[in-house]
Amino acid sequence: MNLHGKSLLSGTAGQTGGKTFRAVNPATGEALAPDFHEASAAEVTRALDASAEAFADYRARSGAERARLLDAIATEIETLGDALLQRANAETGLPLARLTGERGRTCAQLRLFAQVVRDGSWVDARIDPALPDRQPLPRPDLRRMLLPLGPVVVFGSSNFPLAFSAAGGDTASALAAGCTVVVKAHRAHPGTGELVGGAITRAVASCGLPPGVFSLIHGGGATIGIAMVKHPATAAVGFTGSHAAGRALFDAAASRPHPIPVFAEMSSLNPVFLLPEAVRERSAAIATGLLGSFTLGVGQFCTKPGLVFVARGPEADALIAKLAEVVRAAPCGTMLTSGIREAFLGNRDKVTAIAGVQLIAAASAAANAAKTEAEPSVATTSVRTFLANPALATEAFGPFTLVVVAESVADFAACAAALEGQLTATVHGTAADLAAARPLLAALEQKAGRLVVNAFPTGVEVSPAMNHGGPYPATTDVRYTSVGTAAILRFARPVCYQGFADALLPAALQNANPLGLLRLVNGQPTRDAV
């Protein structure tokens, strides 16, 4: 598969001549051909101007047309075949089996969103027919639905080169909503970005849509990202990555003359609370389940459980001993980039250097720095040390977890209260444990976007009921999910039509209900005509 290393600017390749960079295979340290060319400021402007122009067309396309595009993107990605997986594997070190699964998830996600927009009811159509005889004043005819926001800037993530990058969840939901998209390709996997961006470009063309519907920008550092966020045409931003980068984008968006929403998914410790009967009944199973979850993908999931709370006692000791045992036997893994590995080791060392924290086990196998490897490890501390050191609630993105030993479950409430916003919070318990833990569950409801019982938080389903979000700093907007069909709602806004003749209304709001939508008529849900 030949790569040209250029940005994709509404269907055409960008320029060469500026700075270049290469992807690096983290498993070998090898710099991968070809050179990638950083886009210029003028190219960023060109991409967003084209996006704004294409939006004027694409926004008015029917749900069926948008669905056709999403389906076509999925097919084009599949048509890339093994070459895509091989390039992604070389750029990320993620195993081919994982990437095969991620490609399946990416295409299923596109097709699920296609289904949602083909169905169309997501636009939340509401009709309050005129009441000409109402006293003291007549009511006009009012009809409201959701319309797309405008051009969306998407920042590809490091840890999901397919499912949360060029054609990932943010792009799929923006295109589903009727928005055009400009992707900032992740610098660690630019070739994957070019391949997927090419697939999207071909799908846009084959669907007869204006090429400005999609662009993909290569670039480095914060400058180009901030420029994309600050461009006047940009209407919203999707981002998955670090807290520092996400906050910088949020601040840039909030300080615009016209502020825009930023959906940044940033940082989460994903605390796990282990209740006493569950620990007594199945400490070994919990220990091995925990190992599997915090080392999955070499600990590089945003839902990795990085904090575990357990109450002191012989069963807790047994669980911790088992956890130490399985950690020692666990294999090392190649991390996504050397930068991520260094940040991981730095954050882990910061945690374990705090007085009162003990590193109790690490994988026996030696991590090979030349292969960008990190070894799984686990530390313990007391509730007192945890509550006294807010730094212990800093995410260490990688295969590490910290077990906090409480004096009793009564301490869990204070621990929950001390937590920052989280994507997930997990509780293991028997029915009796859980019945007694209702106050803890209520506290966690206020801290996290998803509560998990008797399972582990890694593994995020793409479905209507998923919520992948949470209070800051888990995300910058607690009101939305970035995974699942509700993610489309991030990129839409309501508009009300008053006194419109039927023929002038969007199809979704016409009397006959030609799209067959579920609508709220006089506040009551119905598929009937008006």
Added chain:
Amino acid sequence: MNLHGKSLLSGTAGQTGGKTFRAVNPATGEALAPDFHEASAAEVTRALDASAEAFADYRARSGAERARLLDAIATEIETLGDALLQRANAETGLPLARLTGERGRTCAQLRLFAQVVRDGSWVDARIDPALPDRQPLPRPDLRRMLLPLGPVVVFGSSNFPLAFSAAGGDTASALAAGCTVVVKAHRAHPGTGELVGGAITRAVASCGLPPGVFSLIHGGGATIGIAMVKHPATAAVGFTGSHAAGRALFDAAASRPHPIPVFAEMSSLNPVFLLPEAVRERSAAIATGLLGSFTLGVGQFCTKPGLVFVARGPEADALIAKLAEVVRAAPCGTMLTSGIREAFLGNRDKVTAIAGVQLIAAASAAANAAKTEAEPSVATTSVRTFLANPALATEAFGPFTLVVVAESVADFAACAAALEGQLTATVHGTAADLAAARPLLAALEQKAGRLVVNAFPTGVEVSPAMNHGGPYPATTDVRYTSVGTAAILRFARPVCYQGFADALLPAALQNANPLGLLRLVNGQPTRDAV
């Protein structure tokens, strides 16, 4: 009706001893007893701490209990009787008939929201049952619904002392969502605030709810408002007022360590486009309708039409002549405060001082400054002058409108493109006019939250299909309405429950569907049990 002039801090009166101020009757200039006592920083903290504490209880109350509170507030407001209307009239200069209507709207709004939360389907419950046999991986049981955000700070508006102040739309929607509320009473009508705040306090008590569910703060200037927005317990902000004040609150919220959403409704010109056949057919009716709309409430509505576009020609001349005629005959009116009057005159003078703008008519009656009166007036200009002077798109909050005369309707597109975000945009046209104006309508869809055909934008219905919002600077969050039942959604966030036993789930998500909600099960809407 005795007023004590103190803040209402979770059911108890605040302290005296700090700065005081009095309301002023704008129709007489008289300072009204009693003195009102500005809350201290410690009282702000006390109110928000109590709000956070009460939230832990109130958030878990059923929809039926929240509905009972909303209904009780409406009843308590009605029980205040004429004393409320008289105080509001003295503090705002708004006529008793208008205030009677506004009270009706306020109580109807509370009762409509009660109905919505009693019905309960607004929580958008979604259930994806477990698929234990799915390949390659089983799907866990996932259930999602909307939960309240937390304590909400509400800033009362100057122009709706009842419908958008202490017990107005923001408070009603926050309480409906399950949030507790701390109101910053508007300084121009503190007695009205105290009366309504007392009604809410009594309703909270009679419903057996913790007193911290509601507090009302008196204070002046920006300091106390910023302190309320910056308090760590504050989870969201509702505001209606000027662009400068709204932006200051938005910036304060965005720069918090943990940013929070701000729903500020700020500034809108509410452009009206007059298409040629409509002008030909009914220029006199349009002129008188326009006068009625831009002078309603002495021009102090956020939806006041402040910009009118018409294409040059004899019919346009006739329309403008008629408008001048009815403006000259219109009465002067008392504005809400002397500060608002001065700002209005300043903004109007700024507009009419621009070269190429002609003040063509003002009411013949002399405005009496001692009665805080302003006279209706109208100016005209050319498209060229309009496009060259962005200052002409500055809101003059008061009884003034600017007619922009285009060379032809072909200029309307450029005028629409030059507009900032608006709450409303209006088009008058015959069926043939409108059929030819689809591109204009599409452009206006992107500029405004509500499009009005052949009517005027003042008069905002409180109903499911209403959208009172729009792109910045009309509001700080284009994704939400501040009027109508969808306003509740501003104060809610989704939470997903994974793997929960039925008994541990909120009633909205239990298998049997005990609340009878419309839910999305496997993506399909149904009221059936799971």
